[in-house]
Amino acid sequence: MLEMLPYPSGALHMGHVRNYSIGDALARYMWMNGYNVLHPMGWDSFGLPAENAAIKNNTPPKEWTLSNIAAMKVQMKRLGFAYDWSREVTTCLPDYYRWNQWFFLKLYQSGLAYRKNSKVNWCPKCATVLANEQVVGGMCWRHEDTPVEQRELEQWFLRITKYADELLRDLEKLQGWPEKVRIMQQNWIGRSEGTLVDFDLGGTVGPAGSTITVFTTRVDTIYGATSVQLAPEHPIVTDLIARNAELRAQVEQLIAEQRRAKEAGDIGNIEKHGVFTGRYAKNPYNGEAVPVWVANYILMDYGTGAIMSVPAHDERDYEFAQKYKLEIRLVILPASTDPEETMTAPPLPFTPTDGILVNSGEFSGLGCEEAIARMSAMAEEKNFGKATVTFRIKDWGISRQRYWGTPIPMVYCEKDGVVPLAEKDLPVLLPDNVPITLAGGSPLASVPSFLNTTCPKCGGPARRETDTMDTFVDSSWYFYRYADAHNSGAPFDTATIAYWFPIDQYIGGVEHAILHLIYSRFWTKFMRDMGLVKNDEPVTRLFTQGMVIKDGAKMSKNLGNVVSPDDMVARYGADATRLYSLFAAPPDRDLDWQESGIEGIQRFLGRLYRFYLRNRQVRNSPQADNVPPTELSSEARSLQRKLHQTIKRVSHDFQGRWHFNTCIAAIMELVNEIYSAEEAIAGGRVPPSLILDVQRNIALLLAPMAPYLAHELWEMAGETGNLLKASWPKHDPALAAEDEIEIPVQVNGKLRGLVVVPAAASEDEIKQAGLADEKVKAAIAAKQIVKVIVVPKKLVNIVVR
């Protein structure tokens, strides 16, 4: 049972309290059901806020982070979450991050970590690089108002794309994950099957034989291609503008437009512009030379950065062709059972894939799908293209120009170039007393004692890599460490992992649907391939809880609507705080925090407590003197029935849908029932053994959700053993059963009366009782009964005319 570990910002917020209250309730429930539950906690403790705090308060990141951890641990303990602290994982400590470095070396050896000069996302506020996943709508994921810039930098990348296909395919296996998260990952991976086709530029531009390779998912429409469109940053364009000043100016404008749109996050709405290069490229299928354009709606980082433009069968191409009066050539007709329709030209652009090819040489008459297969095969045969698969997901850039992260264990030697450290030289320790600025550039580069080292290969002078790792590296495998937290010879022991993994249940916010959860899946697959783990996936079941809302908005410091857990605990107690976070909404939905709501919970707990206080003497009653149900007073029998019904309802919700709000409501109903039986209890009409039974069971039912009070009540009921080791109660169906039930009687579907019948009444008896009801009689007087519907135990409906 695992909840996502927090970033140690200094204080828990209500979102954490909710997340951990859900997880703790489930862990405790599982313990009471006899399972061996591993329920750990840790700290995702590298990252930028520690550096910001260092600047602001002049406190070293390490000090700030460790004191935050200490403070938050106190908060967690106060809330009563049952974690195994002996397995605590703190990612910023060397005994953890050394294994990040170890993994990095393994990745490097496997060719999965590599260095590349590339255009990267740069957040000026963070003064560091961001992974693609950390760019949200053109903005930094941490600074919603800061546009991400593009910079050219040399960076370390992890080859997550090697697993792109498997990451996509295995989503199928994750049936215990929310559909929504699977779809988000599927979109992120963005697999697309298509064809690469070379358009020959030979004789028209550049050196003879040079080609433009386009990527298309609709090669079947290629006879309708009337131009080729290049991304403004395409290498061929770069080459062309080097020799054409006029074109250069125009292309630069396109680039600027594209960049602006990207930064504004509305690249989807960019006004399509283009410029003709004056060159032509040859369509290898029909030998036709089509004009080559540069257009701002073509992105260099998708596919090949070049497309064939088929205006008749693509919306974007259609729009573009209309604007520039390019030829629009129809090559697909609708395939319809109606021959008339098949012959008529469809409204343009016509994009379905179930049409029939026309004007397409030898391929005319084929259906689209078959045409795609045959045309791809032909391209490969004749060596001008091939079927291919592209992905939207890119390799994971992990270099960060920051101090507070895992040092990357590589050195640069003048003689030997890039050299990995040996495993025995790990960990590369993060030095203390490093001046932190947000000036940009890696802070570690300013620390000579860190920077200057010797080459592991030749022993000559070398300098260390000064970038640190993205913190998502830390969280990609932290949960494995819980299972073997003190292993100093390996990240963990494989056999131990095989016992605990995959994680049965992981709980956290949906905001990690892509970043953390896709990196973790990648990391697991890599570890499996190196033989370190046996599972293909880290997490069998994932649950994403809703946000905590106040006054209609997500709690945030900016809006000033945060509720402090410490305040709540001080005013209402830990149990009430936890219980309210479970009661106010089902866990998958957003929760609206209302101060008056938690007061109601506190009242309920008080009511419950007073019942135990008033009836302390029952603890001495012999449990064995059970009175047969038939000999109980009606008040006692009602109470007994309600008790067993409550056990049934609470157990059911714990096993199924985790609607703790209705669990708590059920226990409240039971307490209300107790209060209505108060007089009977005082009058001695409820046997002490039954009262004691009620007391013991309520303590058990409440134990997962309100542990402090539950333990106290458990003792008040005369028990001394550990409540978590007591078994979860079972209801007795016979005792839960009603003797009599109320049956609504409808006439033509409208409620007209209520009759009380024995629970075991036959259909006919129910029907007769319904027909005999005075109100019903009145409603059907002078009407003809067409039929009578009797649903056993549910209702009677009399249809009259």
Added chain:
RNA sequence: GCGAAAGUGGCGGAAUUGGCAGACGCACCAGACUUAGGAUCUGGCGGGUAAAACCGUGGGGGUUCGAGUCCCCCCUUUCGCACCA
């Protein structure tokens, strides 16, 4: 634009399979206890009516003896994706 989820009293939310809509809690009203009540206990509480009738689950149609629940169309909100070739 595409995809998903949601829409129920004054509020948070119940109604697990088509079967008494509004459990439970909050707020509110009344009463009891009390010097006092922001404590506690009891009762009331969708709209409407003197009481009924009747009307009520975003709107409009439909299926059914019966629809919050199933089907069709539409509206609103939230989230995700968005020239992905």
